Amino acid sequence: MATQPWWKIPDPDEPDLRLIERIGRGDPAALEALYARHGRALLAYLIGQVSDPHLAEEVLQDVMLAVWRGAARFRGESAVRTWLLAIARRRAITARQRRPPVERPLDDRAATDDTGPLELVERQTERSAVRAALRDLPDDQRETLELVFFHGLSGPEAAEVLGVAPGTVKSRLHRAKNVLERVLRMRENTDA
Amino acid sequence: MHNTWLDQLPYYVAGTLDPADRAALETHLTECEACREALDTWMVIAGAVRDEAGGRVDALPPLHHPVASSRNGHAAAPSHDGITQPPKKTEDSPMTVHFPEIASLRPMPHSRSLLTLVAAVLLVVLFGTGAILLAQRIGDSDITDPGAPQGDQPAAPGAQAETPTALPTLPATATQTLVPTLPSSPPAEHMNAPQMTSTALIEQYQKTQAALPEELQVLPPHMTSTAFIEQYRETQAALPEELRDLSLTPTVVPPTATPVMPNIGLMTPGMSSSISAVPLDAGLPPRAEIEGVRFEAQTWNNSGPAALSMALSALGWEGDQAEAAEWLRADADDRSVMLWEMVLFVEHQTNYGALSRVGGVPALLKRLVAYGFPVVIPVGLELDDGEWYGHHWVVAGYDDEAQAFLVYDSYLGAGEDGPREVPYSELEDAWRQFNRSFMIVYRPEDRAEALDELVHYADQEYLRVLGPSMANGYRMQHPDDPWAAFNVGAAWADLGDYGTAAAAFDEAFGLGLPWRTLWYRPEPYAAYYGAGNFEAVMRLADEQSQVGFFEEAAYWRGMVYAAQGFPDLARREFQSVLDFNPNYLPAQVALGELALSELGVPVFSAGNRSTVFDAALYWSIQSQGVAPTPYVTHMEQTVPMTPDWRGEQDVPPVRVTRVPGVGEGPFIEVTRVPLEPTVPALPSQPLEATPTPVPAN
Numbered sequence: 096m097a098t099q100p101w102w103k104i105p106d107p108d109e110p111d112l113r114l115i116e117r118i119g120r121g122d123p124a125a126l127e128a129l130y131a132r133h134g135r136a137l138l139a140y141l142i143g144q145v146s147d148p149h150l151a152e153e154v155l156q157d158v159m160l161a162v163w164r165g166a167a168r169f170r171g172e173s174a175v176r177t178w179l180l181a182i183a184r185r186r187a188i189t190a191r192q193r194r195p196p197v198e199r200p201l202d203d204r205a206a207t208d209d210t211g212p213l214e215l216v217e218r219q220t221e222r223s224a225v226r227a228a229l230r231d232l233p234d235d236q237r238e239t240l241e242l243v244f245f246h247g248l249s250g251p252e253a254a255e256v257l258g259v260a261p262g263t264v265k266s267r268l269h270r271a272k273n274v275l276e277r278v279l280r281m282r283e284n285t286d287a
Numbered sequence: 288m289h290n291t292w293l294d295q296l297p298y299y300v301a302g303t304l305d306p307a308d309r310a311a312l313e314t315h316l317t318e319c320e321a322c323r324e325a326l327d328t329w330m331v332i333a334g335a336v337r338d339e340a341g342g343r344v345d346a347l348p349p350l351h352h353p354v355a356s357s358r359n360g361h362a363a364a365p366s367h368d369g370i371t372q373p374p375k376k377t378e379d380s381p382m383t384v385h386f387p388e389i390a391s392l393r394p395m396p397h398s399r400s401l402l403t404l405v406a407a408v409l410l411v412v413l414f415g416t417g418a419i420l421l422a423q424r425i426g427d428s429d430i431t432d433p434g435a436p437q438g439d440q441p442a443a444p445g446a447q448a449e450t451p452t453a454l455p456t457l458p459a460t461a462t463q464t465l466v467p468t469l470p471s472s473p474p475a476e477h478m479n480a481p482q483m484t485s486t487a488l489i490e491q492y493q494k495t496q497a498a499l500p501e502e503l504q505v506l507p508p509h510m511t512s513t514a515f516i517e518q519y520r521e522t523q524a525a526l527p528e529e530l531r532d533l534s535l536t537p538t539v540v541p542p543t544a545t546p547v548m549p550n551i552g553l554m555t556p557g558m559s560s561s562i563s564a565v566p567l568d569a570g571l572p573p574r575a576e577i578e579g580v581r582f583e584a585q586t587w588n589n590s591g592p593a594a595l596s597m598a599l600s601a602l603g604w605e606g607d608q609a610e611a612a613e614w615l616r617a618d619a620d621d622r623s624v625m626l627w628e629m630v631l632f633v634e635h636q637t638n639y640g641a642l643s644r645v646g647g648v649p650a651l652l653k654r655l656v657a658y659g660f661p662v663v664i665p666v667g668l669e670l671d672d673g674e675w676y677g678h679h680w681v682v683a684g685y686d687d688e689a690q691a692f693l694v695y696d697s698y699l700g701a702g703e704d705g706p707r708e709v710p711y712s713e714l715e716d717a718w719r720q721f722n723r724s725f726m727i728v729y730r731p732e733d734r735a736e737a738l739d740e741l742v743h744y745a746d747q748e749y750l751r752v753l754g755p756s757m758a759n760g761y762r763m764q765h766p767d768d769p770w771a772a773f774n775v776g777a778a779w780a781d782l783g784d785y786g787t788a789a790a791a792f793d794e795a796f797g798l799g800l801p802w803r804t805l806w807y808r809p810e811p812y813a814a815y816y817g818a819g820n821f822e823a824v825m826r827l828a829d830e831q832s833q834v835g836f837f838e839e840a841a842y843w844r845g846m847v848y849a850a851q852g853f854p855d856l857a858r859r860e861f862q863s864v865l866d867f868n869p870n871y872l873p874a875q876v877a878l879g880e881l882a883l884s885e886l887g888v889p890v891f892s893a894g895n896r897s898t899v900f901d902a903a904l905y906w907s908i909q910s911q912g913v914a915p916t917p918y919v920t921h922m923e924q925t926v927p928m929t930p931d932w933r934g935e936q937d938v939p940p941v942r943v944t945r946v947p948g949v950g951e952g953p954f955i956e957v958t959r960v961p962l963e964p965t966v967p968a969l970p971s972q973p974l975e976a977t978p979t980p981v982p983a984n
Contacts (some may be wrong), residue, residue: 113836116863120832130350142343152348159350170855225335244333245340249303268297272325275332 111175119167126163133176134159136246137183143241144187154190158183177252180242184256221279228278236271239264292322300329567742568650568657575657576684576693577601580705583608585697591615591624591665593697594679595632598661598728601683602639608697618867620835623677623806626665626726631872633728640734643726644744645781646757647718649711651744652692652725653685658740660727665807667720667770670698677721677807680709719761721808722774754778755787769798777810785817805831809839821847838864838871845877854881 111132117125137158141151161182169178229237235257242253243264254261292315298304299312316322581600585593585608592611599606614632615624626643633641647664655662662682669675683706684693692714693706701707729737738745755778762771776791792811805811805827815823824847828840845860858881864874 113863113866116859117832120829122833127350131347134347134350135344138347139340139343143340148343155348156351171859221331222335222338225331226339229335229339240332240336241340243297243303244301244336247301247303249298265294272297272328272332275335276328279328279331 112171115162115166115169115171115175118163119169126159129162129175130159133179136176137179140180140183140241140246141187143238144184145190150190151187154183154186157186157190161186173255174252176246177248177255180246180248180256184258221282224278224282225275228275232271232274236267236274239267240271243268289319289321292319293325296322296325296329297333300326300333566650567648568653571653571657573687574685575653576706577656577659577661579603580661580681580683580695582695582701582705583697584700586612587619588622589616590677590679590697591629594663594681594695595629595728597681597695597697598663598683599633599637599639601661602728602730604637604639606637614870617869618836621868622835622837625807625809626663626724628870629663629726631870638731639728640731640737641726641728642737643724644741644747644750645722645724645777646750646754647723647725647744649692649715651741652682652714654740654742655727656682656684656693658736660729660733660737660740663726663728664714664718665721665724666714666717667801667807668717675801675803677803678717680714680717682714682725685711719774720770722758722777751778751781754781755784767798769795769800772798773800773804773808773810776814777808780810780814780817783817785814788814789818789820789823805839806837809843812839812843816843816846816850821850836863836867838868838874841867842871842874842877845874849877849881857881 111129114125114129114132118129134155138151138155141154141158142148145151145154158179162179165182169175173181229240232240239253239257242248242256243250248256250261250264254264257264292312295304295308295312299309304312316326579601580597583593583597583600589608589612592615593608595615596604596606596608596611611629611632614636615621615628630641630643633639652662652664664680664682666678666680667675668678678696678698681695682692683695685691686693686708689708689710690712691708691710694709694714695701695706699707727737727741744750755775758771758775758778762768762775765771772791772795776788776795779785779788779791788810792814796811811827812824815821815827824843828844828847831837831840832844841860841864845857845864848854848857848860858878861874861878861881864871865878
């Protein structure tokens with residue numbers, strides 16, 4: 096197959112489920128399209144899970160291989176994104192078991208170069224304080240926060256990915272909020 | 288109560304709350320200080336989480352392709368290695384049956400689709416209230432199946448490679464071991480096949496299921512065979528007698544219960560001439576043209592709707608190709624529209640009438656346009672890119688002097704004063720690639736006249752019975768023309784002799800056809816399916832799917848899955864068809880039938896189900912609940928046939944089976960009857976002579 100014929104160019108609006116179907120039938124272009132759509136989010140998730148970006152990239156390839164092989168069996172009971180994250184999670188656990196965790200690199204990149212209304216700037220700095228605090232959260236709480244806010248999962252979906260009861264998601268969110276709220280209060284007090 | 292509001296806040300911030308909950312929460316927020324504070328905190332947290340997670344990735348590394356893509360991608364990818372492996376034993380006790388739960392009443396999920404409702408309505412129409420439970424199951428199956436993401440098994444990474452993953456194209460060996468129900472007998476025998484008892488069916492189903500890898504078994508597994516049989520009996524008892532599982536009664540359908548149709552097929556009263564007795568264009572003026580056709584240049588892939596719109600415009604229709612396309616090909620990627628779909632559209636979405644037939648002749652086209660009926664014909668053309676495409680023309684006139692038809696072509700454009708001139712010979716050549724099928728449109732009050740002017744083409748079953756003879760005549764004169772062989776296959780498939788049809792298609796493919804053939808002419812699917820050659824169906828469907836989505840490919844894949852006992856996979860295929868084209872009635876019907884097949888009724892066995900694509904038949908099934916063939920009470924009549932295309936002299940007669948239908952019918956299925964030694968062979972007729980046993984007029 097030399098060049099990509101026009102009909103193989105992925106349609107940006109093609110629903111995830113259709114892509115999965117095509118992957119199930121062995122269409123590599125569909126896998127490529129799914130990867131382009133979800134790869135970034137999955138990689139972000141995996142880096143959070145295995146800490147080492149290079150290992151995360153390897154695991155991501157694993158995940159896509161699993162998708163390639165498993166797509167035909169995907170029954171559509173859960174959202175495609177949930178399914179992908181569930182695969183990623185299990186792959187990350189396997190990878191972590193094989194390799195000891197690496198110290199997480201500190202990263203303060205996206206901090207406060209934005210200018211704008213004063214309140215926004217304040218929010219931004221609050222935000223970066225919370226970002227720092229996030230890294231000290233227990234892994235399960237941070238992971239839950241990410242599934243809800245970054246990956247946009249509903250409570251039941253997050254529970255499905257994590258393999259826990261929906262109530263557990265609720266309590267993890269609650270506990271994480273308590274910790275982070277404390278950080279915010281401390282900032283308010285020192286600012287005053 | 289307040290805690291519920293607090294629990295909802297993170298999802299409100301994440302934007303994943305239901306609209307209803309969101310509105311309620313917003314109202315609450317206006318009056319609750321504590322919640323507003325919590326909301327602020329969550330917003331900061333959410334922003335930080337997004338920054339943190341989003342900041343981790345600079346660039347997405349390239350994807351290592353899991354497979355060097357083979358032609359159809361199946362070589363190393365979604366493999367079926369596992370299917371031939373020894374079955375995994377998962378049952379706790381040998382009494383466990385993997386059979387779909389029937390009577391589970393679950394709350395109606397709000398995402399229930401229109402389609403499900405259609406299927407539900409269909410089932411209720413078919414079976415009365417007893418079917419509601421079934422319909423319930425159809426709707427729930429893809430939402431509440433337990434054990435959701437099962438796609439990945441983390442345990443042993445190495446084991447992944449052995450995990451069976453793919454469904455398509457079961458290898459021959461697997462097909463034999465897995466699907467004991469796979470009929471290998473020629474379709475001619477299906478009517479006499481011994482009926483299985485329901486217990487035997489269940490046992491067979493159980494065996495099939497047990498032989499499957501766990502992932503492919505139908506859930507839930509927790510039903511004993513006794514419980515199932517009980518439930519099955521109950522459901523059956525709720526059905527009207529004539530719709531009950533045939534296998535519960537010792538004989539097939541009692542022939543006494545059937546209405547008698549007089550004089551099937553050969554000559555209906557009022558028919559004014561035989562095929563060859565009177566030329567169809569006798570007495571016509573040397574030139575005729577239908578006025579008032581509004582030319583439309585087609586949009587992409589829209590030749591069908593554009594042609595239809597132009598034809599209807601001559602009758603005063605005010606719609607345009609976009610309106611037709613909206614119903615006919617909801618998805619812009621739908622590349623082809625079949626005549627039967629257009630007939631459905633005209634009959635049910637406009638105030639006009641339409642009908643389609645095959646095997647037309649130029650004289651008939653002239654006759655129809657001379658009497659004022661615009662004709663739409665599908666044609667095969669090689670366009671300026673050197674590629675072969677299916678296309679549609681509106682025949683609106685002819686001119687004997689110019690030896691040309693007057694044609695509106697939505698792609699090539701209009702002629703100087705309206706239609707283009709297409710020489711008779713050129714039209715015939717392009718038209719034969721579509722078995723010279725055609726469609727006419729008419730005003731409702733002109734229906735009787737339209738049928739009159741169609742002469743013997745008015746009688747659909749007559750054409751069907753004669754189809755092979757007519758196609759054979761051409762075939763014998765043009766032995767190297769793949770379309771000639773193709774049309775013979777189509778004619779036999781239309782008659783229900785799928786084995787002979789499949790042989791003709793084999794030959795046609797062997798002679799070489801354009802690669803887009805199946806886009807416009809999906810008849811081989813029905814033939815191979817009916818002949819029980821599921822592998823051929825899967826191969827064709829998978830190859831076609833490489834190019835994009837086609838209703839026919841997905842539909843026939845679904846049919847094979849259904850026949851092989853993979854209802855979930857079948858359902859997914861049918862659903863995908865309807866997601867693509869909600870008006871694709873065959874998929875709607877199939878979805879309804881799937882529930883029956885899950886009860887063990889052998890709806891989908893090859894040869895057991897009508898595979899004729901007929902607009903009126905589908906419409907009648909869908910709207911009036913006329914059941915498809917397995918429930919048909921039928922009459923039989925033996926019709927002698929002319930020699931077939933292989934030149935056999937002793938051609939067995941065919942058995943014509945009446946299929947109840949509403950609308951354009953009557954509908955028949957025809958199977959060849961094996962010649963019995965005690966019965967003297969019917970005299971065969973020379974091909975050059977009148978190719979039918981029609982009595983002289």
